[in-house]
Amino acid sequence: VIAQGMSALRVNIPLVLEDAENSLPDSFRAVLHRLWAQLNVQIEHVDMLTKQLELSVSTDPICQQLMKLEGVGPLGALGLALRLGKGENFTNGREASANIGLTPKQHSSGGKERIGHISKRNADKRLRCILFQGALSVISNVIKRPARTTKEEWLKTLVERRGKKVAAIALANKTVRTAYALLKSNSVYQPQLLA
Structure with missing residues (x-):
């Protein structure tokens, strides 16, 4: 069980993926790893768009x-x-x-x-x-x-x-x-x- 929120997710998902003794099936672990990588890419996109927005607002x-x-x-x-x-x-x-x-x-x-x-x-x-x-x-x-x-x-x-x-x-x-x-x-x- 992981607490709600992005900060808890960022801390716990890498620990879940690294823990070999948590009885997760390998197929689920692979899917979870791919989804985690996609989420990190989306987070980077959102951060980049936020910076662009703040820059355009600060100059207007x-x-x-x-x-x-x-x-x-x-x-x-x-x-x-x-x-x-x-x-x-x-x-x-x-x-x-x-x-x-x-x-x-x-x-x-x-x-x-x-x-x-x-x-x-x-x-x-x-x-x-x-x-x-x-x-x-x-x-x-x-x-x-x-x-x-x-x-x-x-x-x-x-x-x-x-x-x-x-x-x-x-x-x-x-x-x-x-x-x-x-x-x-x-x-x-x-x-x-x-x-």
């Missing part, structure tokens, strides 16, 4: 500007830059956020507004997932310490009221709207510090 001023937002890393910045452009394809931030799939669906009729859940089918699922994961990491850090900015204060009260996942979607929504405003006005993100 728009991505650098977007990485200053809370919960936005290299993948999120590149995804937002590609999806939003300079903001010319959207009329406002809500439309940009809805395009990514971070706003709730509306079923309104006859003056009655009914707000549903976020759409999980009609959106950029990968970018939404990246922004959601970034927002969750921000939330896990913010709830452990006192709030420093007005956004962190808002986030802490939202987590207490609605829970971490709803707060993460709300933060991702706010991140997309802020990114849209930054790209549209060509300005720099400055968080509002608490007095």
Whole structure:
């Protein structure tokens, strides 16, 4: 039995292959060796692509500007830059956020507004997932310490009221709207510090 995760796999598979007394059949050992070699090649490819991505993000001023937002890393910045452009394809931030799939669906009729859940089918699922994961990491850090900015204060009260996942979607929504405003006005993100 090997623990889950890549680091445990990297440590234990070579030991399993070298151990001649572990009663593995030779045919299975040969297959396992070939699969291990293929996995190592794929790991090298992913590492190379990650380095290329980090290099392209580090040289792009728009991505650098977007990485200053809370919960936005290299993948999120590149995804937002590609999806939003300079903001010319959207009329406002809500439309940009809805395009990514971070706003709730509306079923309104006859003056009655009914707000549903976020759409999980009609959106950029990968970018939404990246922004959601970034927002969750921000939330896990913010709830452990006192709030420093007005956004962190808002986030802490939202987590207490609605829970971490709803707060993460709300933060991702706010991140997309802020990114849209930054790209549209060509300005720099400055968080509002608490007095």
